[in-house]
Amino acid sequence: MYSFVSSSRTSGVRVIAAVLVSILILLSGRSAFAAIEPFPSDFKIQRISVNGVTLHVRVGGQGPAVVLLHGFGDTGDMWAPLAKALYKNHTVIVPDLRGMGLSSQAPAGYDKKTQGVDIAMVMDKLNVQKADLVTHDIGNMVGYALAAQYPDRITKWVVIDAPLPGIGPWDEILKSPMLWHFNFRGPDVDRLVKGRERIYLDRFYNELSADPKAIDEATRNHYAKLYARPGNMHYAFEQFAAFGKDATDNKAFAATS
Secondary structure, three states: OOOEEHHHHHHHHHHHOOOOOOOOOOOOOOOOOOOOOOOOOOOOEEEEEEEEEEEEEEEEEEEOOEEEEEEOOOHHHHHHHHHHHOOOOOEEEEEOOOOOOOOOOOOOOHHHHHHHHHHEEEEEEHOOOOOEEEEEHHHHHHHHHHHHHOOOEEEEEEEOOOOOOOOOHHHHHOOOOOOHHHOOOOOOHHHEEEOOOHHHHHHHHHHOOOOOHHHOHHHHHHHHHHHHHOOOHHHHHHHHHHHHHHHHHHHHHHHHO
């Protein structure tokens, strides 16, 4: 089972912003961090070069398109259970965001406005004009920028468990001690985390998930290995470093919608 929220707009992006109240995904009661599973065998991996980066994209199924965007602490691999539920009557598109997972590591472009363009260009390369959108965490932020810049291309949107920079009570959200990682940056962050990727990710799984026990050892080790790839944690941190620019961009999107 899955739940979509319509993003059809009489007032542009404002209607999309209204759904930011942590709408959840319903897939047989699973956590978003379900155990790692393979994608259906007829999914294909494509390396799609767009906007100065090469994205690792899983594509399968047939029918109306749906794009699934992951967040921090995981990759597109998290969507395998949902992909299995959708691909028989949807074309399912699952990229790793730039600098994350198995996508290439561009030196810049981690603001979500740029990454929204990344995803629109992936859709172009796949000859997909319109798509439903399901997003989690950082993926929410990319999804918002995608829908704001290409409102006629996103038909429905499901948003899962993360706020948007600059939208709603963002300044109050930033004051939460639980969100210290939003400002975890500086010249030593890579060195502090190198070789300790599993410890760093465990903090998110243990303190910020609804049910830490649902995130098994195999899942934790899978993502720790991916985030330990040279450069991956550095560019994941760049996603957070861009929040200031994202807030400015999002306010501009909302003001002109």
